[in-house]
Amino acid sequence: MQETSVGLIGFGSIGRAIIDSWSRAPIRNHRIQAVLVRSHQVEDAKDALGKGVVVTTDIFEFLCVRPCLVIEAAGHTAVTQHAADVLKAGAKFVILSAGALANDPFREDILALAARSGGQIVIPVGAIAGIDGLLALRRLGLSHVRYTSTKPPVSWRGTVAEQQFDLDSLTKPTTIFRGNAAEAAHFFPKNANLAATVAVAGLGFRDTEVELVADPSAPGNSGRIEASGAGSRLEVTVAGEQSASNPKTSSITGLSVLSYLENETNCLSLR
Structure with missing residues (x-):
């Protein structure tokens, strides 16, 4: 070959x-x-x-x-x-x-x-798991897709979240962003690439809901897809360690x- x-x-x-x-x-x-x-x-x-x-x-x-x-x-x-x-x-x-x-x-x-x-x-x-199921649901007719990314506060340093939250003082899971995938990609370019992947596979950037969460108790980064349509539902979560040299991304x-x-x-x- x-x-x-x-x-x-x-x-x-x-x-x-x-x-x-x-x-x-x-x-x-x-x-x-x-x-x-x-x-x-x-x-x-x-x-x-x-x-x-x-x-x-x-x-x-x-x-x-x-x-x-x-x-x-x-x-x-x-x-x-x-x-x-x-x-x-x-x-x-x-x-x-x-x-x-x-x-x-x-x-x-x-x-x-x-x-x-x-x-x-x-x-x-x-x-990120679940993309194959998301593609199958898209063929049947998707009506709703939501992607939630949860990471420790350190992962959100250097982003616009620092302007709105005291990341080092958080004591519980805190939503730092809620909007669509296009907005997430714009405001969090180093943190929302998996949200963008979900958008491409599903309803597109404008119609994919995204929530970004800073959780001081999170041991690493996790991503959750929730999708529904045509009488079917998809729910999948993937969790993994942060990259040792870049906490914004998973290893x-x-x-x-x-x-x-x-x-x-x-x-x-x-x-």
Whole structure:
């Protein structure tokens, strides 16, 4: 079987987790050939990846290796900055920062570009269970979808929640946001990517209800999907440890990409 050439955008906490896990258990028939990093990450990335992998800060040098598949692990800005170039190159773009797709004109533009160029946009779903059931309910006729994300207060530091709540003084579970998935993606771009994934699989960004909760007793991050329609109901909760280097995300987030690569399942394909 021909080897699949892989590029990785991002060398922060999630990007490093992907590289570390890949080093321990390489993905069969796949090879990382290039990593796009920020300027201050170049030397660390070269040390971690060794010879034979292009480490660069330039998207065009990155794409010169002709990756068949590009993994984004660098945030909303990376998606909006690089999606067009990746798709024009005909590559499959695997997006972890799904909240970037809440921007309707941007989403429509890159979907149209993917259709013209032969590229593809994929969202791994291994970090949240229940997406398959949600997709099935959507075919039957969804009437309501609600996603609740509960995390310790430290996870909400550096967000707009700090302007409204004294996160360090909370003594009980506190709702810090209630609105739709589009609003959650806008106000909490680093915390609401799973909410965005649920929105893509279900009723869309405007009609997916989202509640974000700071809970001082929470041992980690959890996400709960509640959906109903056509006489059926779906309720599923996934809980996991926070990433040691980034409490805003779960440790399983990066691994969901590797699960997708190993099995070519556990993903949403946008066309």
